[in-house]
Amino acid sequence: MASTWSLGNALRGMFTRATIDDDTWENLEDALIQADFGPDLTDSIVEELRASVARFKTTDPADLRRMLRETLEERLARLDPTLKLSARPAVVLVVGVNGVGKTTTIGKFAKFLTNYGRTVVVGAADTFRAAAVEQLATWAERGGASIVKPQQQGQDPASVAFQTVELAQRDGIEIVLIDTAGRLQTKSGLMDELSKIRRVIEKQTDIAEVLLVLDATTGQNGLAQAEAFIEHAGVTGLVLTKLDGSAKGGFVLAVQEKTGIPIKLVGQGEAIGDLTGFTPHVFVQGLLD
Secondary structure, eight states: OOOOOOHHHHHHHHHTSSSOOHHHHHHHHHHHHHTTOOHHHHHHHHHHHHHHHHHTTOOOHHHHHHHHHHHHHHHHTTSOOOOOOOSSSEEEEEEOOTTSSHHHHHHHHHHHHHHTTOOEEEEEOOTTOHHHHHHHHHHHHHTTOEEEOOSSTTOOHHHHHHHHHHHHHHHTOSEEEEEOOSOOSSHHHHHHHHHHHHHHHHTTSOEEEEEEEEEGGGHHHHHHHTHHHHHHSOOOEEEEESOOTTTSTHHHHHHHHHHOOOEEEEEOSSSTTOEEEOOHHHHHHHHHO
C-alpha cells in the first residue's frame, strides 16, 4: 500500500503550534530529511531559516512557514527551467540509464509538445535492444509523433539520428526527439556513442537540448548512476520521472543544487498526459500544502 506520508502533513502540526521552539527545529529537520532533501541541503535550509527568524525577531510558526516557502521557491528559481525549443527543427537528445522511464518519457514529451500544436518526430537511436525500438514506437504513436526506426537491428545509432533530423528538415517537422542507449558494455563506449550522435547531428543543425531522465524514487543512487551523462553528454536539463511530489519532493531541489542543471520537466504519473513543465512556485505549493 502506498505511503500516505507527505511533507505538507508533517509540517502542518508544527506550524500550528503556539511558538517556534527547539521541537519546531528538530521536527522541521526530520521532515525535510524524510522528504529526501538530503542531510547537507537540510542543514543549509534550516540554518538559513534560523538566521531569518533571528533577524526578524519572530516566534510565530506562520512566519516560519512563509520563510520556508520563500526559501524553497528562491532556491528552485535560481536555474531557468525554460525549454529552449525555438530552432526549426529543434533537436532534443534524451539520455539516461536504462530503467528510469526514458522511453515512456519520450512518448509523454511528444504528447506534451503535440498538445501545443507542435509536430514531432522520434528517432529510435537505441538500436541495441530490438524491444526498445518497438516499445518506443508504441509510445511515439500514443504521443502523436511519427518515428524513424533502424532499417536493420544493430544499425549505427548515429545514422538513425541523422535520418531522423534529415526527415524533419525535409518535411518541416518542428521538434526532433532522439532516444539513446542507456547501457552498453562500458561507460566509455556509451559516452563515445553519444559523442558520435552529437557530431553527426551537429553537421546538420544545432542540438537544442540534452535532457537527462532521472527516476526520482531512486534518489541519490539514481543521480550517482547518471553522473557519467552529466560529465560527458553536455546535459542541459533534467526530467524527473515517478515523482511523488509529496513524499520525495525534496529530491527535486537536491538534484538541482548538486548538479547545477535545471529541472525542465516532471512526470508524476503513468498516463500519457502526466508530464508537465517545471514551475518552482507551483511545485513548492504542492509540496507544502
